[in-house]
Amino acid sequence: GRIRNLSRQVAQAYFESRQALGFPMCQAESSR
Structure with a gap:
C-alpha cells in the first residue's frame, strides 16, 4: 500500500x- 509507495x-x-x-x-561495488 501506501508505505511501500512512499519508500x-x-x-x-x-x-x-x-x-x-x-x-x-x-562503481565501487561493481568493480569488485
Whole structure:
C-alpha cells in the first residue's frame, strides 16, 4: 500500500541523486 509507495519514492529520489553524483558507491561495488 501506501508505505511501500512512499519508500519507493524515497528510493527513486535517492537513485536520482546518486545518478547526479555519477554513482560513486555503485562503481565501487561493481568493480569488485
